[in-house]
Amino acid sequence: MLELRALRVDLGAFHVSADLSLTTGGITAIMGASGSGKSTILSAIAGFVPPSAGQIRIDGADVTALAPGARPLSVLFQDNNLFPHLTVAQNVGLGLDPGLRLTPQHREARDVVLTRVGLDGMGDRLPRDLSGGQQSRVALARALLRRRPWLLLDEPFSALGPALRQDMLALLRETTRDEGLSVLMVTHDPGDARSIADSVCMLADGVLAPPAETQELFANPTEVLRSYLG
Amino acid sequence: MTLGVRIGVAVASVVAAALVVPLGAVAWRADGWDGLRPSDWGALRFTLGQAMVSAALSVLLAVPVARALARRRFAGRGAVILLLGAPFILPVIVAVLGLVAVFGRSGPVNTLLTAVGLEPVSIYGAHGVVLAHVFFNMPLATRLIVQGWQAIPGERLRLAASLGFTTRDTFRLLEWPMLRAVVPGVFLVIFLICTTSFAVALALGGGPNATTVELAIYEAFRFDFDLGRAAMLGALQLILGATAAVLSLRLALPSGFGAGQDRVVPRWDSQGWAVRMQDSVAIGLACAFLLLPVAIVLGDGIGHVTTLPAAVWWGALRSLVIAVAAALLTTSLALAMAIAATRPHGGWIEVAGTLSVAASPLVLGTGLFLLVLPVANPVVLALPVTLFVNVVLGLPFALRALIPAMRDLIRDYDRLSASLNLSGWAWLRLVGLPRLRRPLGFAAGLTAALAAGDLGVIALFASPDQATLPLVLYQLMGSYRMDEAKAAALLLIALSLGVFWLFERGSRDA
């Protein structure tokens, strides 16, 4: 369970608030127009932006004051998910030990995950030698290895073409379900939300609405969704 | 990172103390306070005036050269850029020898002028000081401004080409705004460097009318032994530096001079023969101006290198050790300071780091001498103290290279590091060092070169068997041995350029 209790984030004159809880398991999408504050609320949950009021609780524990790396979650950003000077294997290995001191078991787990995301044998390459889709897979592989219960994604596949993005979303859905991860992803694309999200939170006018079941929401769109879809 | 920040703050505090405490020690030891003399205010005026003119000329001359280098691709371009940087790291004594050889009355410039029936020019006096300062600092200006040019996004130049911009349009709409952003910072850095000029003014000043503040400090110390006046002048210089450093925080300072120089931005507007000609002339003249003096010293010295006495080689070895130690220490300290400076409220650290450009090495050295005296024999500490002073004086340059790179690193990868719990030594090993390798290499090279060429405080402290290469060079000149002195100068150039090249290259290829 991820709870946002009377959460409020201020960035200058701009603010976003949320008061809701997300159940464990499945994929929740945060959807809203660009500039509505989607990334801000995600940054607050990940620990990069301190909230001005309220609490963030994960599985019953208050994580509001924890450092980003100490929270029970992993993040995939829009870009700069990989260190360009480290190899694929090293970038993924950071998910197991931030000092990269890997045991043989670690290495085995790393290779299994690399195979799982379709990057078998590419461990020695540098990110610049990979395609955009492959780079996303490396970041996903690392998130899977970290085994933090929650995975936060900030439009991570937005730079990919439609076919590749569908592939990645499918891979995301499949792997996170297998690993039992709960996913919270930011998107501006209703298509993405419909294709993989179990539920959707709409963000409009600085307020994040509680989750609604995806099929139901699109079948009976709220006022907010209608105006967003146009 | 918090440990890094704490180390950085501690280092910055030590540096700030290192600037102020020796000054205080000198002031405390002063017998009387006669105040400044009228000639001291004259020295201040001359210092500011020549620094202003030197900085302005350096920047003005650097612009066409930087533009030519930024938009031309030719064989040996990398070598030209490396060599054009040479004067900045050249030991002053050596550079003055070279400048006199070229612009002196029996040098090629005056021979040429007389041959075509013109009045010969004199290298001495205020214009000699300015000439030497331009010689030293134009390479730095060029390097920084080339970076400004390379920071103009290729897309914009492409857009300009598709809109049919002429060379003049490109200049007005793209290059001029860039220059307006970059040039004030470059000007300020060079202005600061020129305010502490000492050896140049000594050799080429021509007389009492061209006295700088640092030279006045020297007189106050070594001849009048007026410590009160020396301390006041040192404080004056520091205040000057502090004002400029605080100003510099408000200006868009050029980003690190360790950044890549090897990218040529494709240009569509500068293919005409007139523009090509203009660029070739700019590069050609800059090479002649900056490389000829170095070449002459090298040529003069080459004949006597093999017969140099052992003391010269030992001096070279000692200088090398100091250079390498100064490079390693300075870069480590600068790295810690850069970590702290890029955190919130870290601005003062940058100011403290920049300030040491304006510190008087003489006040620093004497102050340290006084501080060391009650606890140890200063002679025993000659080399460590020399090292310390070189580290403090090298910091501003290292910080200039590191802070912008650190900012970029934090902007691009700090969230990723934080989300992976990557911090402390692991961060340093896996992210910091690899990502900052080039600016670190550049800073190390620059500090090593400056330290190798520094005559500095060793003259205050040393016993004969501790002489560094610049001091040995001086001793040779003082014993009528000009030929051997020139060979030692060659060795010194090779040492300075060599350590610079090794550190900088090493950081690229690693």
Add this chain to the structure above:
Amino acid sequence: MSSPHPVRPMERDMKTTLIPALILTASAASAEPLTIYAPDYFGSEWGPGPAIKTAFEAHCACEIEYVTGDLLPRLRLEGERTRADVMIGLNTDDAERARQTGLFADHGVDTRDLTMPIEWTDTTFVPFNWGQTAFMYDTARVETPPTSFAALLEAPDDLRIVIQDPRTSVSGLALALWMYAVFGEETEDAWAKLAPKITTVTRGWSESYGMFTEGEADMVLSYVTSEAYHIIAEEDLTKKAAIFDEGHYVMVETAAKLAGSDQPDLAQSFLDFVLTEAFQSIIPEGNWSMPAKLPADQLPEGFALLGKPEKAIIYPAPEAEALRETVVAAFEAGLAR
């Protein structure tokens, strides 16, 4: 360039002291060495210091340790704490200031029968060598050198002279005193007349002399004995000192003993050594200067060829000190015109 220096003890020293020197220590000695403060040129491998060290150590079973740098500023910084036992190389024009520190003891050396053109009565400082300030010229560039200071001032303005700054160098100060002795109240005017001929004023002697030998100047402020270097070491007879009718200013370098020395006996035996032949015979070719006590027939051959000024000018130490501000002010004002 051939090597005029007979002894090179530094080469031995280097091997034994480099490593500790790099680590921190100056030089390791079994017993407490005799610490001698000396100017940089004196202690360097190419100065007289190493040969004097060898000669003294040969009969004292002790060790000399030179500490080089600026003598007086350093001594005044250190005050009572100084580790110096002996100070050597201090010029007479600076002697009064040194005396006023109260750090020196009487030398107790017999200074009669010196081979100097002036009386010596100072009881603190023992003279060890002297030289007369003079303008060196190149016979290839100056065909008819001036024969008096007055003639120098009247020389055409395209004559290029380099001098040293009286505010930073002892030879420069000697020039300022010399001019005052010659021109008196008119010294400032004399400087103004000299000004157009002065190419540059350097901090120290080395820079000036380098410019002269490089052909940057026709004349340079130096010493009558500079000629000896060119004659003996380079066999070059084209570099000469211009001898002036008004006489030449004498610069005397001295040695003195620190009152607070922890080895007063050894320090005294060094002072006694200064005027002996063993020490004095090192001076001509070691310091390119005139020994304070050595008969003319014992000087190297080349010294016979040197110009002989008729008149020696010198201000006794207290007088030189009293005049210092006046003569420096005349220099500043004359050149600023």
